[in-house]
Amino acid sequence: MNVLGLFYYWVFAVLLMVGFYAVIAKPNYVKKLIGLSIFQAAVFLLYITMGKIEDGTAPIFQAAENVYSNPLPQVLILTAIVVGISTTALGLGIVVRIREEYGSIEETDIKERDRK
Amino acid sequence: MTTIAHHLPALQVIVPMLTAPLVMLLKPAGLARAAAIAASLFAFAIAIAMTMGVLDGHIYTYRMGSWPAPYGIELAVDRFSVLVLLIVTGASSFALLAGQRSVDADISHDRQPLFYSAWLLALAGLSGIPVSADAFNIFVFMEISSLASYVLIAGGSNRRALPAVFKYLIMGTIGATFYLIGIGLIYLMTGTLNLEDMAQRISGVEDVNPIIVAAGFVTVGLALKAAIFPLHVWLPNAYTYAPNTVTVFLAACGTKVSIYLLLRFDLAVFQGNLVEHAFHFAAFLMPLAVLGILVGSTVAMFEKDIKRLLAYSSIAQIGYILLGASLVTIAGLTASTLHIFNHALAKGTLFLAVACLATQCTGYRLSQLGGAAKKMPWTAGALVVSGFSLIGIPGTAGFISKWYLISAAYEQGSLGIALIVVLVISSLMAVVYIWRIVESIYFGEPTSDLSSVREAPIAMLVLTWAAALLNIYFGLVPELPVSLSSSAADILLGPTP
Amino acid sequence: MIVLFGIFLLTLLVITALAIVRNDSLYAAVILNGIFSLLMAASFFLLDAADVALTEAAIGAGISTVLFLGALALTGELEKSPTKHRLLGTAVVAIPTLLIIFAFFDIPQFGASDAPVHQHVGPWYIEKTPEFIDIPNAVTAVLGSFRGYDTLGEVFVVFTAGIGVLFLLSARPLARRNEPFVARDPHKGLRHYLVPRVVGRFLIPFIFLFGLYVQFHGEYGPGGGFQAGAIVAASLILYSLLEGERRCLVVIPSGALRWLVAGGALLYGGVGVVGMLLGGNFLDYNVLASDPVKGQQMGIILIELGVGLTVTGVLLSVYHAFAGRGKL
Amino acid sequence: MTGADLIALALVLPLVGAVAIGAAGKIGPNVREATTLVTAGALAWIVWSLLPEVMQGGRPSLLVSELAPGIEIAFRVEPLGMLFAALASSLWIVNSIYSIGYMRGNNEKHQTRFYIFFAIALAAAVGIAFADNLFTLFLFYEVLTLSTYPLVSHKGDDKTIRSARVYLGVLLTTSIGLLLPAIIWVYTVAGTGTFAPGGILEGKMAGPTVGLLLGLFVFGIGKAAVMPVHRWLPAAMVAPTPVSALLHAVAVVKAGVFTVIKVIIYVFGVDFLFAEPSSAWLVYAASFTIIAGSVVALRQTNLKRMLAYSTVAQLSYVVMATAILKPLAEIGAAVHMVAHAFGKITLFFAAGAIYVASKKTELPQLKGIARRMPWTMAAFTVGALSMIGVPPTSGFVSKWYILAGAFEADNYVVIATIIVSTALNAAYFLPIIYMAWFLKEDTPPAKEHGEAPFAAVLALTITAFLTLAFFFFNAPVLDLERQLVQALP
Incomplete structure (x- = not known):
């Protein structure tokens, strides 16, 4: 169990890194947004991992006495997922408008076109 | 039966928030605008009512859904919160009341209900942060305010607003996510999200790695949102290309709320619990503050576009706020929170005056504003007064905070002297960049025909001057902000050992 | 068994994420992103978070993909410019990652029932929900x-x-x-x-x-x-x-x-x-x-x-x- | 009316006047100028009616607001401030009369704006005079700087703007960069900034830091024009002459030296400073400025610039006198403020009158001008003699006291400086007088002219008369300022 636990946390760190890298280094706006969603998804994993309890079940009460995992991180992440998709949707809206005005969604092109 | 006064903290947020969906449905645009103004003024009135309450020694707490903290979400309003609330609701009301011309110029009538709806959401989000006492709830409201701000900025008529807002969106989301990671790590170690509960529980686990890392993540994430140098790169373009009214609103309070949060976390939650936290905090922020002051002022001195010039000046002014905070003394924090208030006042007024200029002038370059003062003497006058306040000329609000800042620095001995030198140099730089504006509008050669230029609409002028006079009023009678900010400093540093 | 399955899912997650970043066809990246979300949802399910898993599947894999595709239809589907700031990007990314790894040294053991999160606030909800709300x-x-x-x-x-x-x-x-x-x-x-x-x-x-x-x-x-x-x-x-x-x-x-x-x-x-x-x-x-x-x-x-x-x-x-x- | 009411009235009246002038400007120039004169007269009357109380040792005061614990906007009339306020407000009347002649005679633009800012500047001067603490003083000091900027940049052409930029740049840089930190330093160390006879710093600091703080003050008060922060004064000469006359011979520069005296007497305390060796440099700095200013004045060919450098030198007389730190010298410093004001305003009035009548600005052009403008040049002569310190002019009185103070302190540097500078003053003023009265014009002027407009001549005659009268009737001033010294142990 411990191995798996460590694995969850390490994967969180790796995904965070991959997503963050894409946001910073990729000049394509859509790619940046995808990177951002990976970046956020990594954080979701962190929260959900910490809410898990050994031999627990989902916090939905059943007849038998059970050990339930912590519902609070799950609630927080439900909210965070929705916040994430909202940001993505708005970001995509902006990207579409940028494409209409500039004819490109590459950061490099846009910087060049603004310099003129 | 509970009284209205009991509900004030909740009403502060839900009045603008629940008006937003209504505004979206309203047609024509005038009606939407009127509803937005009404909601904003109502929120302003609530902020004033709570200010009077806290000045009487009251501390507002409110349990959402009647659940006890830390299980439910608690709202808490103290003297520091009301200071920020006053800025947020006041800036929104002034900007909305003055903004009709500017909004009409940038946004067509059929889109205005959406715009005003987003405005109210930004207002609700920005006021939701200072009233909340729950770390995750703050995140949610931070996102409401951020998303709404992106929408507002994207309303600018220049296409460059779009890449600017995209950059802001990316950096803002990174900042918020960092904050979320930090909160997660703290939650992992303490099991709570309520700020007060958190502060108590951290003291049991203060020296473990996750908490130290969490302090770092929260600080950096909020620093991104607050445009602290060198994480400020989103700010200049966002302020420059946003519609003028939006710039007035956001320049006055957008970053202030994040700074508020930064101080709350670093001083009220971590301070006193983490080993040598004050030292780390100061060592991290002070160099950034000094660099921000110097770099922001330098760029502003050479900038040709008036809005961008003022935006870079904001970066320098944010540096002042941080510099005071990084001293981690009562005097320093008083100066810092006082400057939050005074800078909001000065910068808001400056951008209001710019909005007035923009109703008549062809562009925002200093050269394009040449000679505008001849045709628009009142606008120019307000610009000068608020410029004085930004420089810190005595008799204006800006001077008071500068006075406190220098006094606070004197207490620091030789390090303080170095800081005073920085403050003095940057004040002189402020003289230079403000004077470039003054000279160009008073003595500059007009680049285009000025015969059709008239004074800005009377409603805008009245509000701009009201704001300008507030700069003077709080320069001569600064009792209110000073008493709020000195007790804010007490709150932040806790009972002095 | 669950351990193995968990590790399998996580490995796939990392591989998918890397594939998304390295791929220069945006369509492929978007579809892979959908798969990423599904894998994430499955992982959540393993961690007892049924609600979150359902949400991640519906929103991450479903709606998000639709939105991305809708936007791509308007913007074009290929990433043109090469990756910039490789070094800078790596450096900036490395700092928070190292910090996080530093943080891992003191965190409570995974699933441990004596972790702070299972001591404070959380259990209260489990305990009081039947009494106050009864769902x-x-x-x-x-x-x-x-x-x-x-x-x-x-x-x-x-x-x-x-x-x-x-x-x-x-x-x-x-x-x-x-x-x-x-x-x-x-x-x-x-x-x-x-x-x-x-x-x-x-x-x-x-x-x-x-x-x-x-x-x-x-x-x-x-x-x-x-x-x-x-x-x-x-x-x-x-x-x-x-x-x-x-x-x-x-x-x-x-x-x-x-x-x-x-x-x-x-x-x-x-x-x-x-x-x-x-x-x-x-x-x-x-x-x-x-x-x-x-x-x-x-x-x-x-x-x-x-x-x-x-x-x-x-x-x-x-x-x-x-x-x-x-x-x- | 009580003293507090009078103080409030003295501060508000010029501001009300400014608004009234703005309104009257819409009606017509006569109404506007009548408003200015009425305001000036009323202000002088109010200020003078404070005098009896102060003469009897009263100290009327007024607390406006407390900004923070210990930081107040407050006023208190003491002998030195009384003198300064009376001087500035009285000369404003004369100067207004002169301005009418000058501005009309020159057909200047924006005359309404000119009168408005003049009134604001006067309000600021009164505020400086009556300030009870460093904070209030600084407040009005900056208002004075800013309100005179539009006056200096009045013409609005490129050259004027460049000079006005120097003016504002130097004054703001020194005040924000040096004076403000000095003031806050005092507040931090002493816990207060309220002026007190005998000073507030004794026992709170010692050693070289005292000298450093004194330096921050002396150079921070750019208006006192101690070299090297004197550059704004020649630059300000681009302003119309009435501005140079009242502001740069009386209100602004006197506000500078006034502040220096005030800080030395009421913040440091004369005895404390005298006992502190690190403050000795001030005498040398002032002496240097006197000699150097005079030498530079000697080499000028432009009349107004020469007068400006002469002002630089004369201001340092006041600073030097103060720095002697002996009672007689302090009286001398206060009296010199008055004496120099009468003489210098006369000289500027004369220079302006010459410009209005003949458009001449350079010294060599002045040959034989006295035959065309005898009244003007007679007044000029009186003013020049006062600068040199020849009896029976006001300049003699103050020099006498300063010398007496220097002997009391056995300060030979001061004595030598006074002798040398008197010689230099004579060297640059006497040739002009000689030239004007005894040489013939090289070429007849393009346009025949006589005296300047009547209002201008009237004004300069009055001030010349005052210069002479002060030699004989200086007892009230001396009485008043002795209180200053009596307050010292």
């Missing part, structure tokens, strides 16, 4: 009532995004302010393809029904307004894809969508205000009925409905905003 799903109880204010905020985040996209995409491009709009042919759908049409028509009512089930079953099992909203919206989007956008707009015209968006948010807020008027605090459901527990249940049903309406409305509006935009 089986503790997540719904926390979401709807104990932290109902967060959820209200969340609805308004969605609402903000919705009006934001509407606002952005109602702007006329500056370059062609004076030209008429070239909208895509609104009648065109997949109607002349027989197989998708038949299968799709068959599926849509079931998806819709499933959405309603998720909506109203949220107190007993995984689900609730967000998931339901996403599923209902998905069924309508599918309808629009098959039958053409115009027909979909006949079913729910854009004016009605606006009412849906605003109405859901207002319903939620309204429940809170009613609580206030009846003498409680904002979002206090105890006062809604004579029996506090009944009041809680009623409140949760109402606010979940509000959530569902707004989410459906916003997602459909955003979809139509993208779909109705002429390609440039």
